[in-house]
Amino acid sequence: MEEQSKGQVIQLFGDNELVEHIHQDNFLGPQKTFLSPYLHWSLDGEEKWAVHFSLGTASTESKRALLQEFFAAGNTLNEAYFLDVENLELWVDGALAGLCRYEVGGDGDLDDDAHALSSAAPYRIGIEVQAVFVHPKYKSKGFGSALCHQLSDLIACGLLSRILPQPVPSPFFQITLASDFESAEGERFFDELSALLHMKLGVLEKAKGVPFELIEDAGY
Numbered sequence: 256m257e258e259q260s261k262g263q264v265i266q267l268f269g270d271n272e273l274v275e276h277i278h279q280d281n282f283l284g285p286q287k288t289f290l291s292p293y294l295h296w297s298l299d300g301e302e303k304w305a306v307h308f309s310l311g312t313a314s315t316e317s318k319r320a321l322l323q324e325f326f327a328a329g330n331t332l333n334e335a336y337f338l339d340v341e342n343l344e345l346w347v348d349g350a351l352a353g354l355c356r357y358e359v360g361g362d363g364d365l366d367d368d369a370h371a372l373s374s375a376a377p378y379r380i381g382i383e384v385q386a387v388f389v390h391p392k393y394k395s396k397g398f399g400s401a402l403c404h405q406l407s408d409l410i411a412c413g414l415l416s417r418i419l420p421q422p423v424p425s426p427f428f429q430i431t432l433a434s435d436f437e438s439a440e441g442e443r444f445f446d447e448l449s450a451l452l453h454m455k456l457g458v459l460e461k462a463k464g465v466p467f468e469l470i471e472d473a474g475y
Contacts, residue, residue, distance in 0.1 A: 278311075278341045280409075281360035282417035285341060287311040291405060295347075297396060304347050306398075308405045311341040317351050318342070321390070328391070336386040343409060345389065345402050353389040353402055357382065359410055362425075377429035377468070378418075382410060382452075384434050387444065403444055407451035411458070419462055428467035430456065436475065445473050 278285040292307040318337050325332055336342075336356040345353030361380035384406070389398050432452065434445050449471055460467050 279343070279356070279358050280413050281358070283413050285311065291408075295397065295401065302396075305349070306401065307346050308402075309344045309346065310409070311344075313342065313344045313351055313354075315339055318354060321351050321354070324390070325388070332388065333386065343402070343406060345398060345405075347390075347393060347398070352393055353387070353398060355387045355402055355406055356385045357406060357410075358385065359383075359413060376425060377427050378423055378425035378465070380414065380428060380430045382430065382432045384432075384445070384448065399444060400447065403447050404451065407448055407455055410452065411455035414456070415459055415462070418459065423463055423465050425465070427465055428456075428459070429470065430467055431470045431472050433472040436473065442473075442475075445471075 280286065288310050289312065290308040290310060292305070295304045295306040296302070315338050319334075322332060322334055322337060337354050340356065343355040343357065344351060345355075347353075359380070359382050362378050387399075387402065389402065430452075432445075432449055434441070436442055436445060449469065453469055456467055456469065
């Protein structure tokens with residue numbers, strides 16, 4: 256993970272990592288939707304912003320324009336995580352203000368329907384958070400945490416939507432949350448996401464009657 260001095264940039268996984276799928280969730284496939292509008296207040300209560308999230312709705316041109324603001328200020332990002340691929344998108348007062356690239360997949364996903372689950376093996380799910388950034392002018396205003404909460408909701412709801420209607424022959428869910436970061440900022444984002452998933456995946460455990468194990472595969 257990489258934090259730039261002139262902006263708030265959270266980058267997970269190296270610049271040479273290829274983005275293999277246009278969509279982010281192999282369980283649900285491509286998505287295009289608006290999510291969760293709300294009013295975001297500053298800690299002192301003096302400022303407020305109209306915020307909403309979306310998935311896969313921002314145009315390549317709008318994402319490129321946002322990235323160019325980072326490049327012009329001397330920041331570097333691997334644009335392959337954002338251009339011509341699906342992202343979780345943060346909008347502030349109607350303007351694109353942040354992007355997140357992640358992938359969820361595993362046993363029985365849409366790209367691997369032929370995979371036969373063993374009654375003795377765990378039901379394996381992989382979650383990769385690859386790159387996240389928020390516009391520099393919104394640094395230290397809680398938008399990164401808001402993006403993290405929205406990401407945890409998307410992951411948990413996606414797993415419930417895909418797994419809840421079908422039988423699970425495996426004895427437990429084995430869920431791996433992976434990231435490779437290079438800053439304390441990235442570590443905090445990862446820790447918050449892990450804590451949120453521990454709480455929200457408890458719903459999946461109770462609904463299916465199958466326990467889960469969340470494995471953290473992260474470090475500097």
